[in-house]
Amino acid sequence: MTRTLFRNISIIRSILLSTAALAAGVAVARVMLTNSVRHATWVEVALVLALGWSFIASGLIAWRYRPENRIGPVMILTGVLRFVGALRWSQDPFLFTVGHTLEAAYLAGVAFILLAFPSGRLESTSGRWLFAAAVFPSVVLNVTWLALGGHDPQVCVGCPRNVLIELTQLPAIAYAVEIVQYILGALVAVFSFAVLLRRWRAAGPRLRFVIAPVLWVGAGAFGVFLLWLTNLFRAGVPLGAHLIHLLLRHGSAPDLLLDVVVALVAFAFLLGLLRTRLAHSAVADLVIELGTTPAPGELRAALGRALRDPSLEVAYWLADAGRYVDSRGQPVRLPDQKDGRSVTLVQRDGRMIAALVHDSALDEDQQLIESVGAAAALALENEQLQAELRARLDELAASRARIVEAAQAERQRIERDLHDGTQQRLVSLAMTLGLAEAKFAADPGAAQAYVREARSGLSEALQELRELSRGIHPAILTERGLREALGELIDRTRVPVALDVSLSERLPERVETAAYYLVSEALTNITKYAEATSVSVRVARINGRALIQVRDDGKGGAELSRGTGLRGLRDRVEALGGRLTLASPPGQGTVLKAEIPCE
Amino acid sequence: MRVVIADDSVILREGLTRLLTEAGFEVIGQAADAVELLAQVDAHHPDVAIIDIRMPPTHTDEGLRAARELRARYPRLGLLVLSQHVRAGYAVELLSHGTQGIGYLLKDRVSDLTELADAVRRVGEGGSVLDPSVVAQLVKRRRPGEDPVEDLTDREIEVLGLMAEGRSNKAIADRLFVTEHTVEKHVQNILAKLHIPATADDHRRVLAVLTFLNSR
Numbered sequence: 001m002t003r004t005l006f007r008n009i010s011i012i013r014s015i016l017l018s019t020a021a022l023a024a025g026v027a028v029a030r031v032m033l034t035n036s037v038r039h040a041t042w043v044e045v046a047l048v049l050a051l052g053w054s055f056i057a058s059g060l061i062a063w064r065y066r067p068e069n070r071i072g073p074v075m076i077l078t079g080v081l082r083f084v085g086a087l088r089w090s091q092d093p094f095l096f097t098v099g100h101t102l103e104a105a106y107l108a109g110v111a112f113i114l115l116a117f118p119s120g121r122l123e124s125t126s127g128r129w130l131f132a133a134a135v136f137p138s139v140v141l142n143v144t145w146l147a148l149g150g151h152d153p154q155v156c157v158g159c160p161r162n163v164l165i166e167l168t169q170l171p172a173i174a175y176a177v178e179i180v181q182y183i184l185g186a187l188v189a190v191f192s193f194a195v196l197l198r199r200w201r202a203a204g205p206r207l208r209f210v211i212a213p214v215l216w217v218g219a220g221a222f223g224v225f226l227l228w229l230t231n232l233f234r235a236g237v238p239l240g241a242h243l244i245h246l247l248l249r250h251g252s253a254p255d256l257l258l259d260v261v262v263a264l265v266a267f268a269f270l271l272g273l274l275r276t277r278l279a280h281s282a283v284a285d286l287v288i289e290l291g292t293t294p295a296p297g298e299l300r301a302a303l304g305r306a307l308r309d310p311s312l313e314v315a316y317w318l319a320d321a322g323r324y325v326d327s328r329g330q331p332v333r334l335p336d337q338k339d340g341r342s343v344t345l346v347q348r349d350g351r352m353i354a355a356l357v358h359d360s361a362l363d364e365d366q367q368l369i370e371s372v373g374a375a376a377a378l379a380l381e382n383e384q385l386q387a388e389l390r391a392r393l394d395e396l397a398a399s400r401a402r403i404v405e406a407a408q409a410e411r412q413r414i415e416r417d418l419h420d421g422t423q424q425r426l427v428s429l430a431m432t433l434g435l436a437e438a439k440f441a442a443d444p445g446a447a448q449a450y451v452r453e454a455r456s457g458l459s460e461a462l463q464e465l466r467e468l469s470r471g472i473h474p475a476i477l478t479e480r481g482l483r484e485a486l487g488e489l490i491d492r493t494r495v496p497v498a499l500d501v502s503l504s505e506r507l508p509e510r511v512e513t514a515a516y517y518l519v520s521e522a523l524t525n526i527t528k529y530a531e532a533t534s535v536s537v538r539v540a541r542i543n544g545r546a547l548i549q550v551r552d553d554g555k556g557g558a559e560l561s562r563g564t565g566l567r568g569l570r571d572r573v574e575a576l577g578g579r580l581t582l583a584s585p586p587g588q589g590t591v592l593k594a595e596i597p598c599e
Numbered sequence: 600m601r602v603v604i605a606d607d608s609v610i611l612r613e614g615l616t617r618l619l620t621e622a623g624f625e626v627i628g629q630a631a632d633a634v635e636l637l638a639q640v641d642a643h644h645p646d647v648a649i650i651d652i653r654m655p656p657t658h659t660d661e662g663l664r665a666a667r668e669l670r671a672r673y674p675r676l677g678l679l680v681l682s683q684h685v686r687a688g689y690a691v692e693l694l695s696h697g698t699q700g701i702g703y704l705l706k707d708r709v710s711d712l713t714e715l716a717d718a719v720r721r722v723g724e725g726g727s728v729l730d731p732s733v734v735a736q737l738v739k740r741r742r743p744g745e746d747p748v749e750d751l752t753d754r755e756i757e758v759l760g761l762m763a764e765g766r767s768n769k770a771i772a773d774r775l776f777v778t779e780h781t782v783e784k785h786v787q788n789i790l791a792k793l794h795i796p797a798t799a800d801d802h803r804r805v806l807a808v809l810t811f812l813n814s815r
Contacts, residue, residue: 416658423683423706424608430710431614435621438712 010067014060017076021056024083025049032089038159040089047263048086051106054266055079062269065367069120071113075269078109093160100162101146104138107185110262111138113269114192117214130191137184141177148174193218204340207361209308210272217268220261282306283371290379299376299383300327303356306372313357314380316387324355327383329390346373346380354380399571406568417468425461429454474516482512482539486519490537493523495552498536507546511598514572515539515548518580521565522550522592530554530590541598545578548594558584558592569594600723603628603643605636605662606651606681615649615709622716631655633665640669640676647677647723651706652689663689670696677722681706682730687740690733691813698765698805702728727765727805734763737812750792758785763808 029049032040056079063072085106087099111134115127122128146162148170196218200211286306290299304312315324315332324332334355335341342360346353362369373380436450469475477485483501490497506512519537526532532554540547560566560582573580578596602624606612609631616626628639632654640648648669652662666678679702680693690703702722708730709715718728738748738760751759761771768786772779786804790797795807 419653419658419683420608424611427706427709428608428610428614430707431618434710434712434715435618438621 010064014064017056017060021053021076021079024080025053028052028083028086031095032086035089035091037091038089047260048082051263051266052079052082052086054263055082055106055109055269058266058269066120071116071120071269074109074112074116074120075266078106078113079266081106081109091160093162096160097162101143102139104142104181104185107138107262108135110265111135111188111192114214114218114265115195117196117211117269117272124195126191127195130188130195133184134188134192137181137188141181141184145174145177145181148177204359204361205308205310207359210361213268213271214265217261217264220264282308283368283375286372287375290376299379303372303376306375307356307358307362307369309359309362311359314383315355315357316380316384317352317354318388318391319352320388321391325387325391327387327390329387329392329394331391344369344373346377348377348381353377353384399574402567403571403575406571414468414472417471421464422461422468425457425464429457429461432457473513477512477516478509481506482515485516486537486539489516489520489523493535494527495523495532495535497523498534500536500538500540502538502540504541507541508598510576511546511596514576514578514596515546515594517572518548518569518592518594519550521569525558525565526550526552526554526590529558530556532589544597544599546594546596546598548596550592551589553589555586556584556588556590557586558582558590566592600647600720601625601627601643601645602719603630603636603639603645603648605630605633605639605648605654605665607631607654608651611651611706618709618712618715619719622712622719624716624719633661633668636665637668637672640673644673645676647679647719649679649681649719652680652682660689663693666693666701667696670701675700675725677719677725678702679704679719679722679728681709685730685732685736687733687736687813690729691737691809694727694729694806694809698727698802698809700725700727702765703730703733704728705730705732721765726767727802729764729805729809731760731764734760734812737763737809740812747793751789755785755789755792758782759789759808762786762789762804763812765805 029045032045032048055075059072059075059077059079061072062069062075066072081102085099085103087095088103090096090099108131112122112131115131116122122131196211196215200208200215203211283306286302289302300312300314303314304310313326313332315326315334318325324334326332334343335357340360341357342363344356344358344362344366346356356369356373358369432450432454436447436454439447439450474485474488476488482503483499486499486501490499507515519539522537523535526535530552532552535550535552538547538549538551558566560570560580566582570580573594573596576596578594580592580594582590582592584590602619604612604615604619604626606615612629612631616629619626627643627645630636630639636648636650639645648666650662650666652660654661654665662680666680669676669678677700678693680689681704682689683706685705693703694701700722702718704715704718708718721728738756748756748759757775758771761774766774768779768782772782775782787797789795793808793811795811798804798807
């Protein structure tokens with residue numbers, strides 16, 4: 001709603017302003033051409049119109065597409081000032097005076113645009129000083145020049161009276177002021193060009209693309225200026241004298257040169273703007289290109305082309321994992337806003353899809369990025385799903401490998417336990433019995449003692465075997481169910497545990513086993529690290545899902561990623577299609593919670 | 600006969616010590632791993648070292664490596680390696696560096712006091728001992744294609760096994776209740792059928808037979 005309103009206002013404003021600009025141009029041309037005393041040439045008229053209209057047109061386009069950027073309005077103002085300056089061709093004393101006063105004001109506008117391009121802000125101190133240095137000769141010195149009687153009716157043949165300001169008649173000083181004006185203007189031009197060049201060198205590819213036309217024209221203007229200067233020196237005439245000579249004899253020649261250059265600058269800005277316009281049309285190309293499903297990674301290239309930013313990267317948001325991945329599912333970290341990279345988020349139907357990581361220069365054209373993002377949202381969402389899938393597959397492969405490794409480690413542990421414990425004990429028993437056998441005939445009493453020893457050794461071996469088999473799988477779990485098995489587990493735990501098992505029927509066996517080991521591992525961790533004084537264990541079945549929760553009041557600070565035990569649990573739970581979550585803020589206890597579907 | 604025992608299980612070390620003491624051996628040292636074993640042997644110069652194959656730190660074949668090291672340091676020290684499992688490869692590897700005073704016995708075997716005592720004594724006297732189950736495994740091993748072992752009679756296979764266990768002709772004769780001459784004839788037949796060059800030396804015979812059995 002608001003957007004449409006703004007667009008309507010902007011369209012109406014554009015129509016009104018362009019109509020007014022057309023009329024103003026025609027009026028100025030009429031003033032220039034209908035002056036019977038001082039004849040303006042067609043070249044002069046054409047230059048004024050070209051300059052004024054191109055600035056106003058470029059300004060309107062810029063204003064429309066970048067409403068927040070000041071360059072648009074300043075360009076319009078510059079064009080208008082050019083028209084106003086051309087009023088000095090009027091024979092009407094009032095119009096003539098206004099025109100004469102503001103004759104060079106448009107140059108300050110040009111300087112502003114040059115210095116603030118493309119952001120519309122004078123970002124550096126040097127930029128602000130240069131702008132001030134431009135305003136000074138083109139406005140302040142111009143007025144000073146007039147006040148000192150620079151408007152000499154003897155020179156300006158047929159000019160009307162200066163109605164406004166003329167303090168005194170000091171033509172010599174006025175000429176000096178004029179020369180200072182030219183020199184200062186030239187210096188501002190040189191330094192502005194230097195500033196632009198420096199910015200181009202520091203810019204990313206996207207900004208370079210936009211600045212380039214301005215830079216070319218700037219270089220051209222600079223070249224013209226140098227040529228002009230060397231010509232002066234080659235003539236062997238003192239600079240000042242030559243300048244005065246130029247001003248006296250061919251008063252309009254430098255003005256013409258300046259107008260040509262400035263008009264070119266306007267076209268350069270227009271071209272720079274058209275380049276962003278071209279980019280806008282690239283959105284249409286993008287939509288067509290995305291009609292055919294792009295190959296993985298191809299989308300990034302297409303977006304880079306549409307935004308004219310080859311360095312563009314796409315990071316897909318994985319809501320579940322709460323992190324970004326690239327199109328191959330590999331985790332990526334978004335850059336800081338520093339080092340010339342910016343991030344634009346793409347959403348679809350209120351859901352986060354992706355982040356476009358791009359050249360900060362594109363910030364100037366947020367609308368372009370947004371329209372590119374919107375155009376590509378569907379394709380991005382598609383690729384997001386694929387990236388999510390790949391990330392999941394990677395995670396799955398990793399978790400599967402961990403499960404296999406864990407199983408292998410577990411087998412090794414059992415083998416070691418059997419070898420070191422039971423087997424050795426049995427061998428020793430066999431030896432004791434061997435001794436008994438050897439003593440049997442000669443010393444029955446000793447033999448009996450050995451047999452007794454062997455029997456007690458056998459019960460120890462059996463005890464060991466029981467412990468071991470419980471480690472492999474708790475028999476009580478199969479025989480009596482989860483409640484009893486957890487009860488036995490709790491009996492062996494040193495910390496007091498409150499157990500709450502609300503199950504109307506037994507859970508599926510694999511869920512039961514997972515729940516048992518979850519609680520077992522959690523209790524082991526709590527005993528080892530948490531320094532807890534009380535623990536509660538809760539098992540329930542809610543909406544076809546088994547909920548297992550272990551809560552303690554210990555020191556917290558546990559992490560799922562740390563330690564193989566918890567990760568193994570997560571793998572086990574996720575292998576059953578469940579989710580394991582851990583909340584363990586330091587100093588506030590730990591809640592380990594698993595939800596496992598048990599349909 | 601002076602004996603050193605190396606096994607990481609205390610129960611087993613104690614059991615063995617008691618058994619061997621009972622059988623008239625003098626157990627002069629115990630070790631829980633290969634490093635301790637080498638130190639004990641260096642200190643006491645026993646006649647026989649009884650070594651568990653699987654010991655810390657890797658629990659794989661430390662005992663075997665320690666035996667090799669001891670053989671290099673003390674060529675006349677008897678080495679009796681104990682193993683939990685039948686591993687013909689280990690046995691052959693152990694005996695391939697010379698069979699004199701070397702034995703490979705399964706742990707199960709140690710409960711038989713006479714058998715254990717016999718094995719320790721034979722190794723201590725420079726003979727060789729190979730657990731019958733290892734030999735049985737080697738003999739039973741079937742290779743596709745022509746296997747000369749199939750040409751042997753049952754009696755010859757029995758003799759082959761006893762040869763491989765490291766027994767002398769006389770011991771074989773005693774075991775089978777036949778004359779030594781009969782055993783000699785069997786041995787000749789066996790060696791001929793298996794194309795093993797005849798030799799008067801018991802040790803080289805064991806090695807030849809083992810190498811043959813293992814390389815099938």
